[in-house]
Amino acid sequence: MTAPYPRLALDKALAQADANLGQSLERFYDLLRIKSISTEPAYRDDCRRAAQWLSDELIALGFDASVRPTPGQPMVLGHDRSAGGAHVLFYGHYDVQPVDPLHEWATDPFEPTLMPAANGETHIVARGASDDKGQLLTFVEACRAWKEANGNLPLSVSILLEGEEEAGSKSLGPFLDETASELKADVVLVCDTDMWDDVTPAVTFMMRGLCGLEVEISAASRDLHSGVYGGAARNPLQVLTTILASLRDDEGRILLDGFYDGVEELSPDVIAQWDRLAFDGDAFLNKVGLSTPAGESGRGVLEQIWARPTFEINGITGGYAGEGFKTVIPAKASAKVSFRLVGQQDPKAVCAAFKAHVEARLPADCSATVTIHSASSATHVRTGTPHLAKTLRALSEEWETDAALSGNGGSIPVINEFRDRLGMDALLVGFARFDNRVHSPNEKYDMSSFTKGIRSWLRILDKLADGHSGA
Amino acid sequence: MTAPYPRLALDKALAQADANLGQSLERFYDLLRIKSISTEPAYRDDCRRAAQWLSDELIALGFDASVRPTPGQPMVLGHDRSAGGAHVLFYGHYDVQPVDPLHEWATDPFEPTLMPAANGETHIVARGASDDKGQLLTFVEACRAWKEANGNLPLSVSILLEGEEEAGSKSLGPFLDETASELKADVVLVCDTDMWDDVTPAVTFMMRGLCGLEVEISAASRDLHSGVYGGAARNPLQVLTTILASLRDDEGRILLDGFYDGVEELSPDVIAQWDRLAFDGDAFLNKVGLSTPAGESGRGVLEQIWARPTFEINGITGGYAGEGFKTVIPAKASAKVSFRLVGQQDPKAVCAAFKAHVEARLPADCSATVTIHSASSATHVRTGTPHLAKTLRALSEEWETDAALSGNGGSIPVINEFRDRLGMDALLVGFARFDNRVHSPNEKYDMSSFTKGIRSWLRILDKLADGHSGA
Structure with missing residues (x-):
């Protein structure tokens, strides 16, 4: 459908993202094939290859990017600051969990395989499909679509990709200190978390x-x-x-x-907010063959997984x-x-x-x-910021439903590093689903997580650019 | 030294055993090289090869021997009843334990390696060196030496070699029932137990x-x-x-x-007998880096390992x-x-x-x-039999010290099978040592266990033949 008026930069970028899908997937598969298991020394060269692959992609996109050695796995750092104005730092990690028990995988964990799901979705099955290669690529592919559609990004973007997230992020703190001036931006965008449910996007504000x-x-x-x-x-x-x-x-x-x-015990405010989420603890457990909350007696499932x-x-x-x-x-x-x-x-x-x-x-x-x-330690992201409000709005527009402000039982310790070392707030936006079998055999990422994830980032970049992105 | 009078059959056999040593060891090594791990299906063919190897050896020795299939690993059964008179059934097992953790082996577990020990002994290191290939061959090589020296054995001998001892001996009971008439002898000789200490032989009379x-x-x-x-x-x-x-x-x-x-609590008789053994519990534990008995409070080491x-x-x-x-x-x-x-x-x-x-x-x-x-269940061997008395005497002569009547913390369930199904007493005579690392990496058998084990059996056969073996 052709718009009856000059198309906005955002609309062009969204159309470009849709048109790019075939090639975006090819790149996704190439990255998934690299066995970048950071915890096992045998895969050290694979981690280096993944870093180089990403750096090359960013350079091809016009970023000033390079592989930066650390005492552990290398970092990838790239900048495109040609737009000036607002500046975001994106963080993701290219390393993946080990694959054992290997015999429980239905397919080769490092040969991405498309599998139709009962609900009509298509799953991309591979180690790292969700955690975090698919997620980080949603952002990279969003940058690509915007640049291909409009020439320039709508704001300054730096991208930091780590290779030790699954191994304790030992090199990250010193690296942040050393490169503080390069990394300092208005906000850190992180794509390593889940949707609220299959149809509701979420920004995560607390993690254990x-x-x-x-x-x-x-x-x-x-x-x-x-x-x-x-x-x-x-x-x-x-x-x-x-x-x-x-x-x-x-x-x-x-x-x-x-x-x-x-x-701390939950405050009445938080209890009220969580009640509004209408989380179905039974369904959450039933999906993985369980029925009874196994944590501390007298506490609900959501409290057990987020707040205890x-x-x-x-x-x-x-x-x-x-x-x-x-x-x-x-x-x-x-x-x-x-x-x-x-x-x-x-x-x-x-x-x-x-x-x-x-x-x-x-x-x-x-x-x-x-x-x-x-x-x-546990992480709490500030919730009163304009960045957060814009991000929630962008997500709500793409998914056509109110985005949730969600807790998370997992841990993304890098958030604390960015806050403590660089004084930056983080926005945790992720398109993974609870059933992605992250860290398990047959890890998958939904095709719609990938396609709508890319589109979501385009809308977020547009909002964070604060009007500078108009045609 | 030449005897000044016609040599007895026993003396000739002892001399022959000594002369055979080089070739006996070659045969021992050949058997050790066969990976007859009965608990792991991947080694099924190796178990069959071990059975065939043993059957061929017995046939070469003049036994009427064959490999007998079972639903599990095959049995080897051979008879040499040409001597008539007394009849013994020897039992051993050719299967071995798995070898993991493989990286803790100093040498290939299936490539027997001679290693000098600090005490002047020579160790034969390989999986099964002690349990039970070395032990069972002491008996086979004794039969060989006697026959080579004297033409005929001094008594009737049947030999039954099992391939599932380390895997629960599931086929043994039915096999004993089926072949009861073939197997029935005066006594079962079993070589799968330890010496009392490095210089004192033992007959084991109780096992858990x-x-x-x-x-x-x-x-x-x-x-x-x-x-x-x-x-x-x-x-x-x-x-x-x-x-x-x-x-x-x-x-x-x-x-x-x-x-x-x-x-049951120990009887005063047993306590008194065990006191005479002068077992050093501290030394027993110290040898493996321990100092404190870890079992039930208030009970000594010997009681903890034999009677509790x-x-x-x-x-x-x-x-x-x-x-x-x-x-x-x-x-x-x-x-x-x-x-x-x-x-x-x-x-x-x-x-x-x-x-x-x-x-x-x-x-x-x-x-x-x-x-x-x-x-x-636990096993108790009758202690008042003439067979036992003769065996203790034979062992005492070979080792030039009183043989011990010993308990054992391990389990040789086949003893109960022979008693319950065939009504036969067993005599448990073994030349292994506590430190043989049975079931562990770097399992070994001492050279003297092998050489004096063969000689011990010659003396036992001579005594059990009850005078029929004179020249």
Whole structure:
């Protein structure tokens, strides 16, 4: 349909984004094929390749971009400040989670596969399709469409793409400090969160923090035969399970000294706001085969996943794991555990309390090592800003429904880094869905998340440019 | 040194065994190179090859031998009844334990390697070197030496070699029933146990039983991201650790309903006998880097490993086990656990109590499957028999010290099968040592276990033949 009056820059950009879809998907698939698993040293070269690929794309788009080495995985940083005026910094991450258990994938995790879904959607299935390659590309492809349609972006844009988000973002803080003058913008846009539901976009304003730890218990100097030593030899798997079981009571309360310091009860305001969201906790659980909230007794599902701290065991390794049976008493056993933090909980204090809890419960002949993989506090984004109001309006226009202001149970610690090191507010806008199997086998991104995500960013850029984008 | 009088058949056989050593070792190495891991289906052909290799050896020795198929791994059965008179049935097993963790092996587990030890001994390092290929070959090589030296064995010998001992011996019972008339002998000789210490041989007269079980806990229909679901979703690793931790109290007592039914306190006789053994519990633990008995409070090391029942966790699998960290809530988690049984404890009742214990503690949204890998009761061998007296005497002569009558914390369930199905007593004579790393990486057999083991069997055969073996 041709507009009866000169088309606005936004309309042109939206049409260009739609016209680009085939090629945008090709680029998406190319990026998905790169095995950029940041936590596994074997994939170090793949991470570098992903960074180079993104840098090349940004350069082709007219950005002044480069791969910036760090002690860990490299950053990609690019700028297009030709428009002047308002300035946004976009943040995303190109690294992905490991793929195991590999046998549970229906397709090769690094060969993107289109799959029709029962609801008429098309799923793009691959590791990183949702977290975060598809999400970050919605922004890059929006920039492309705008530039192809209008020559220039409507505002200054910097893009920072990290390669260690799944590995604790160890290099990010120092990098932000070193490049502070380059990065300083009006606001940080982050695309690593979920929609409210399949049809309702959301801006996320609160997220839990995360302490990710690993504990290894050692006892005998070698694996022992339980027939010979069983009864007299200390079994580290038994010590480990006893310690882990001691961290949570029957009511789901976490039994770590001082753990609830800084945890606040929901205010009546927040309760009222959340009630308006009409979140269906039963449906949320039913989708993944569950029916009963497993967290602290007497608290609703939404409160449990957004506003309450947790303790989870994310993996245990020890003893014989093959087929059949082996009567071994292993020399050591280890667990990966995590705490989600809310309010003012101090991640350093939680890590220290965990270490003390373990050490206080070690029987004779046992030693423990505790490794901290990540330690970040909960995040709250300011909600009264004009950037937020514009973003909510842009999202509501694209999705033709009121955008939600949403909590999130996960953790995006970089938000705190941008606030603390650069004094910048963040806007968390994401198009992922709850059922994207992020961090699981068969991760997917919906085609509409990708296409409407690109279009949403065009509308957001237009609004944030504050009228400078008119034809 | 030449004897001044006509050499006895035994002396000739002993000299022949010594002369055979080089070739005996070559045969031992050939057998060790066959990867006969019975618990892993991938090694099925290797198990068949090991059986065929053994059958061919027995045939070459003049035995009427063959490989006998079963629904599981095949049996090898051979007879040399040309001597008439006394008749012994030897039992051993050619299957071995899995080798993982492979990276902890200093050498290829299936390429036997000679290693000098600090005490002047030479170790033969390979999976199965001790359990049970080295041990079973001591008997086969003894038969060879006797026949080569004297033409005929001093008594009738049948040899039964199993391929499923490490996998629960599922085919053994039916096979014993089917071949009862072929197998019936005066006594069963079994070579799968330890020496008392490095210089003292032993006949084992009591062994604990074993329930080997696997429990898998399932919750959500797929792995979940702990950021999205953590707090509200049930974590099967948490359920599993809580259940496993609930099975043992702070005093090391096992908290399973009815578990101690049939467990008897040591009689004053047994206590007095064990005191005479002068077992050094501290040294036993120190050898493997431990110092404190970990079993039930108030009981000595020997009692804990021989006469008390145990609960052990032999392996846990669930969640993310790779490098780095993954904030996953796994859909399922599993553990391999075992109970060692003593006295009159009923293995079926223990397995049922474990299943009930798990099921009674499952929270909402969880299911559990419990698989029984093995269930055998404790074993007591009659101690007043002439066979035992002769065997103790033969061992004492070879090792030039009084042989011990020893308990054993492990389990050789086949002993019960021979008693219950064929009405035969067993004599458990073994030349393994406590530090052989059986079921662990770097399993070894001492050269002297092999050489003096062969010589010990020659002396035992001579005594059991009851004078028929004179020159």
